[in-house]
Amino acid sequence: MSVLSLDKLVPDYVKKFEPYIPSKPDPELMKLYGCKRLYRLNNNENPLGPPAAALEELSRFKPTGAAIYPSGDSYYLRQKLAALYGLDPDQFLVGNGANEVITFVIKAFCQEGDNIITADKTFAVYEWVAEFSGIEARLVPLKEFTFDDQGMLARADERTKVFFICNPNNPTGTYWDETRLRRFLDAVAGRQIVVMDEAYFEFVEKDDYPDGIKLLREYPNLIVFRTFSKMYGLAGLRIGYLAGDLKVVDIVRRTCVVYSVNTLAQDAAVAALDDEGHIWRTRRLIRAGKTYLKKELDRLGLENRSGEGCYMMVKLPMSDTLAYRKLMTLGVMIRSMTGFRYPNWIRVSIGAHEAMEAFASALKKILR
């Protein structure tokens, strides 16, 4: 038998890195925790599911088509996005979820010794991808639950390649308005790439919330992320995209994996974009869910935050990971926030009313 010398094969930054352990499939979890039903309120999925038009498109899919490779560059989807936003189709790059395009951007711009700048308490994947690629992630503490523009600018040096800003921020729900974003972009002045992750764009109803895609013409160093996983309810199909200046996207395209987005996902996404009604219905449900939940949480005397996005944060008088275990036994799955560096907070996705009631009642039980 040959001896595997992993020690020599593996780069140090990979050795240090801990693989992400996704939660087990629902049936396994239900068996483990002994619950008959499980409300999934941990991943910010859309309780209404995909838009009707996408469902119809999915049901039209012929299973024999599974033998055929998808469009390698999501041709029709990019055409559609281009028409929708008045941009060139080549300004879009579609990935296997927005998560994949995070990887593309870091690979395209960073090499050993470079760094990226993001916040300490935000979506973890920017930091993770950087670290397991051997790139330093500089984490600037949030200020008042919000990305700290001045703090981020102050941490930049000549090896800083990318700023990652989650707008609105997952998990705090705060956002930079257009003035603040423009001020930041003006200060960066094209020296670095600025990524605005707008995964929750379609949920925001505030007038001063900026549409990153509209700013691309003025700021060629801006890259905008969007996903079909949240508002469009296609998380299981894995599809998201980035939009940017032609020259920038041309660079990022060199590091991207072609054929990583499957046919079903592409077709469903094209159809989903036509369904305006779905967005209104979802927003209405989220609004109602937040109002209900806020009342319940206030009544329980629990500090909570509901900003933009389809989720809320709740501070508990106990360890969040203990709360996770207790809530699981009652059939409610939430996100514990130790991993977001918010110990004793949980994040709960806004779901249908029944799920919100189940969550509120379970919470009451575990606090007794």
Added chain:
Amino acid sequence: MGDRTPARVSLKIYLDRRFLRMVTSFAEDSAKAFGLAEPEALKLTLACEEIFAYLCGAGHTDEEIAVEAENGGYYVRLKFLFKAQQFNLRALNLTSTVSSGDASSLEEMGLLIASKFVEGFHFAEDLQHGPGLVLIKEKAYPAPAGTELPEIGPVKDFHIASPGPENLKLFARLVAAHYPDHLYIESFRLPGKVVDMVASGEYGVKLAVGEQGQIAGGIVWRRLGAGTIESFGPYLFNQRADLGLSEELIASCIGQIARTDAIGLICRYPTPELPGGYFESLGTINLVRQAGVTMPQPVYYRELREDPGCRVWAHPDLEDFLRAEYSRLFFTRDIHLARHEGEQRPPHSIFAPQFDRANRQITLRAIWDGADAAANLAQHVKILSAEDLPNIFFEIDLACAWQAALTPALLNNGFSPRLVLPYGGRADVVVFQHRGGE
């Protein structure tokens, strides 16, 4: 030599007594090059001599082993690395004796002797390199000069910061001045050592700094085992409880470790300032500090991840204990029973020690099952009790059915289960304590 000193040197050598001098010179020279003063270097050399002579007695002269010395900043680590098949691993039991050919030392237990010269002694099972024995000798540091400590009043505002060396030393002195001995790491009496401990990366510290730069408090943490981090504190110096200093210090510690491979945070030395609601109580162990003085030591824990549940092995005699603990702590575990049912077992068990002589404590772990487990355990207890190590622990990893099956041997030898440490090993670990410590 300055910056050009390598951090690690190694020697490949045959298990042959004629090389004893070469090994001891290697140990002594590297110990000194890595910063141990004469007396400490000598002790490490003596320990090394014991171990090499012992291994020679247990192995064969035509076998090669590696000896490695490493500069750990505040200590020097010496490792003996060998292949499992090189000699009868049974010799690794603390209780075993080997003939040195010299009748007078026939009964001497080389490993036990070696352990007395050093601060750390343990068995390491490294999947890459095979098993090894590890000795850790800490450097000597001067006691702090009797400078006055600043008087610290309550702050109105504060921020959390990583300390530079001078603030770190001041923090160490403040901790030692404001808290009883049993609530901080002994090394905190030596400020210079604390600086080196943090520089080594093995310890982390965050301070709460007041509006005028005064140190209002702090928290300390270190890695304890594979997936476990241990925290100390939070320590506060004359501060009001309602400002949230303790909570912010705990949060800053958790923030540092939350996205690492750590699974759990354990706290065995909680100060009165430990805020409620952040930790769960795993149970209590009883520690003998001086003769006749036993102190209960509560063990607090928090998980750093969402628990995925797991499968564990349990002997029927431990099942009730485990079910009660798992249900109290809301851990879902799929419990499978494991017991010996007359099947053949290897003849000889091996238990690996981890010494903590400063706390008069030893932890044993089973690395090999054997039909003689109960007798071997009895022998260990007998020897350790005579060694002024009244705090004897035994940890079993419930990922291994054969370890779970050691339960009757433990119960029959005066051990009782004290607590379950979630994911303390490959799966949950049950900590047994010998009643001598109660």
